[in-house]
Amino acid sequence: MKIAVLSGKGGTGKTTVSASLKSSIENCQYIDCDVEEPNGGIFLQPEISNVYPVMVKVPEIIKDKCTGCGECAKACQFNSMAVVKGNVLIFPELCHHCGACILACPEDAMIEVERQIGVVETNSDESFMHGKLNVGEPISIPIIAMLKDMVKDDGNVVIDCPPGSSCTVVESVEDCDFCILVTEPTPFGLHDLNIAVELVKKLGLSFGIVLNKASENSKIINEYCDDRNIDILMEIPFSRKIAEAYSKGILPIEADADLKKEFGEMFRKIEGKVLA
Amino acid sequence: MKQIAVISGKGGTGKSTLVASLSQIVNNKMTADCDVDAPNLHLLLEEKDQQKWDYSGAKEARINYDLCIKCGICKDVCRFGAITEDIVINNLKCEGCNACVVACPQDAMYLEEVNTGWTSVSTTENGTFAHALLDTGAEGSGKLVTEVRKKIVPFENGEEWLIIDGSPGIGCSVIASITGTDAVIAVTEPTKSGLSDLKRVLDLAKHFSIPAFVCINKFDLNMDITNEMEKYCVEKGFMVVGKIPFDPLIVKALQEYKTPVDTGDQEFIDEINSLWNKVTEYLSQ
Numbered sequence: 435m436k437i438a439v440l441s442g443k444g445g446t447g448k449t450t451v452s453a454s455l456k457s458s459i460e461n462c463q464y465i466d467c468d469v470e471e472p473n474g475g476i477f478l479q480p481e482i483s484n485v486y487p488v489m490v491k492v493p494e495i496i497k498d499k500c501t502g503c504g505e506c507a508k509a510c511q512f513n514s515m516a517v518v519k520g521n522v523l524i525f526p527e528l529c530h531h532c533g534a535c536i537l538a539c540p541e542d543a544m545i546e547v548e549r550q551i552g553v554v555e556t557n558s559d560e561s562f563m564h565g566k567l568n569v570g571e572p573i574s575i576p577i578i579a580m581l582k583d584m585v586k587d588d589g590n591v592v593i594d595c596p597p598g599s600s601c602t603v604v605e606s607v608e609d610c611d612f613c614i615l616v617t618e619p620t621p622f623g624l625h626d627l628n629i630a631v632e633l634v635k636k637l638g639l640s641f642g643i644v645l646n647k648a649s650e651n652s653k654i655i656n657e658y659c660d661d662r663n664i665d666i667l668m669e670i671p672f673s674r675k676i677a678e679a680y681s682k683g684i685l686p687i688e689a690d691a692d693l694k695k696e697f698g699e700m701f702r703k704i705e706g707k708v709l710a
Numbered sequence: 711m712k713q714i715a716v717i718s719g720k721g722g723t724g725k726s727t728l729v730a731s732l733s734q735i736v737n738n739k740m741t742a743d744c745d746v747d748a749p750n751l752h753l754l755l756e757e758k759d760q761q762k763w764d765y766s767g768a769k770e771a772r773i774n775y776d777l778c779i780k781c782g783i784c785k786d787v788c789r790f791g792a793i794t795e796d797i798v799i800n801n802l803k804c805e806g807c808n809a810c811v812v813a814c815p816q817d818a819m820y821l822e823e824v825n826t827g828w829t830s831v832s833t834t835e836n837g838t839f840a841h842a843l844l845d846t847g848a849e850g851s852g853k854l855v856t857e858v859r860k861k862i863v864p865f866e867n868g869e870e871w872l873i874i875d876g877s878p879g880i881g882c883s884v885i886a887s888i889t890g891t892d893a894v895i896a897v898t899e900p901t902k903s904g905l906s907d908l909k910r911v912l913d914l915a916k917h918f919s920i921p922a923f924v925c926i927n928k929f930d931l932n933m934d935i936t937n938e939m940e941k942y943c944v945e946k947g948f949m950v951v952g953k954i955p956f957d958p959l960i961v962k963a964l965q966e967y968k969t970p971v972d973t974g975d976q977e978f979i980d981e982i983n984s985l986w987n988k989v990t991e992y993l994s995q
């Protein structure tokens with residue numbers, strides 16, 4: 435079973451929930467798809483033993499063949515090429531690796547060369563994997579795609595998604611059996627939760643909610659969920675103790691055995707929903 | 711007009727609270743919420759005279775089935791798996807890259823602009839304010855960020871500052887939030903993950919040669935890491951301009967749609983003032 439953990443915004447405890455869930459399930463693979471700021475490793479402390487470069491293909495011009503006709507730049511939708519006075523300029527960071535320019539070139543004057551945009555790192559049995567986007571690179575999708583390719587098909591998998599609700603999240607949640615949306619009881623939290631709910635509904639995925647930092651103000655989330663018949667799977671209380679443990683890279687379940695049990699129960703609840 | 715972007719490796723570090731508070735304290739400024747995935751600032755502001763524009767930031771491939779001979783070439787060239795076996799386009803996967811259009815031997819394909827969100831500019835008690843929303847799951851958040859910044863600039867009316875609430879992360883939308891700004895303020899909190907995120911956003915600012923300042927929120931939550939952060943900043947030449955204590959009252963205020971400035975939290979107000987003075991002093995040098 436593949437479970438994706440997301441939130442409209444980061445900072446709601448998405449990583450805490452995914453890492454805690456992973457640690458409460460036996461034989462579970464953990465995949466950190468938040469490749470701009472991967473944090474799961476801080477809590478799970480994996481011993482990284484494999485490092486794979488993530489390569490993308492970008493075009494290069496064979497100068498002898500190029501006539502400077504400009505067809506390539508005309509085909510490119512991402513402003514990553516320009517033809518100025520018969521010279522082709524390529525801006526590799528903006529390239530989406532689509533190959534349109536190559537198809538468009540009438541002279542066969544282009545080839546593709548590999549370029550590294552980040553890495554995927556795993557521990558020895560690949561029960562932990564994360565990706566890292568190189569600083570200054572705008573496009574992270576290929577790293578997420580590579581991580582998703584390495585997902586084990588049989589066992590249980592927890593996927594820690596990037597924040598937000600754009601294309602990177604879509605790529606991360608694709609093919610998942612269930613989504614956990616993590617939120618907190620503030621107007622900001624509610625607003626972002628609503629966006630995340632829209633997204634998973636649009637993608638036709640089943641989902642439930644974990645309410646983090648629950649307090650006497652949880653009402654705003656409870657009402658929202660009641661109105662829409664959305665399941666709150668679990669609540670994690672607001673406490674300075676949990677925040678302090680988090681700051682040291684300690685998961686709340688390590689400090690609180692009951693909480694660990696609750697995560698296990700939540701997993702079984704999700705299992706029941708998915709298999710039903 | 712000078713532009714200052716407030717960013718954080720991740721959301722939830724208090725970035726929006728800081729921007730909302732700055733927008734109340736700083737005079738003579740405009741504010742732009744560039745967190746287009748999950749814009750929040752407008753929740754705290756009362757907007758008047760809102761002007762709104764549709765945003766078409768993406769294109770999608772379309773097929774004219776009258777011309778299509780189902781040769782499958784388009785499917786083979788598409789690198790995003792957006793064309794099915796029976797030659798139907800999956801809009802959620804299509805990047806609008808044009809490869810299929812170029813490759814189709816029948817000229818049966820074309821790209822169409824699609825609406826992927828909106829931008830708006832409005833008047834608020836705290837000056838002109840712009841924000842935007844990207845459709846859920848849409849491509850091109852970076853481009854929309856650029857669009858928000860483009861939309862607000864013509865409204866300039868002698869303002870000295872544009873304060874930008876940036877997106878989380880280090881990818882395309884953050885790059886679009888900070889490109890061409892005069893300075894960034896990185897908001898962080900003293901957690902292990904906060905430290906790792908902070909290093910990455912500071913690297914990013916450096917990569918683009920933009921002066922960066924640091925504000926540590928909830929600094930007393932873990933003094934060891936706060937000290938480590940300060941040491942890191944000194945070593946790397948970044949100035950820590952503000953430290954805000956962990957205060958459940960700030961969260962409480964937010965729950966009532968109020969900033970700590972609204973609730974008259976003097977300690978907080980003083981800290982924000984001092985933070986802003988340090989940044990502006992540096993920039994006027």
Ligand code: SF4
Binds near residue numbers: 512531
């Ligand atoms: S591969 Fe695609 S994005 Fe890259 S330069 Fe060619 S057309 Fe542009």
Ligand code: SF4
Binds near residue numbers: 505540541542
């Ligand atoms: S399309 Fe081919 S020949 Fe024309 S400018 Fe581009 S690379 Fe050169």
Ligand code: SF4
Binds near residue numbers: 817
């Ligand atoms: S390449 Fe053109 S003709 Fe061939 S299947 Fe695709 S749309 Fe139809």
Ligand code: SF4
Binds near residue numbers: 532770790792808809
């Ligand atoms: S425009 Fe690009 S992504 Fe979309 S269907 Fe065509 S080849 Fe695939």
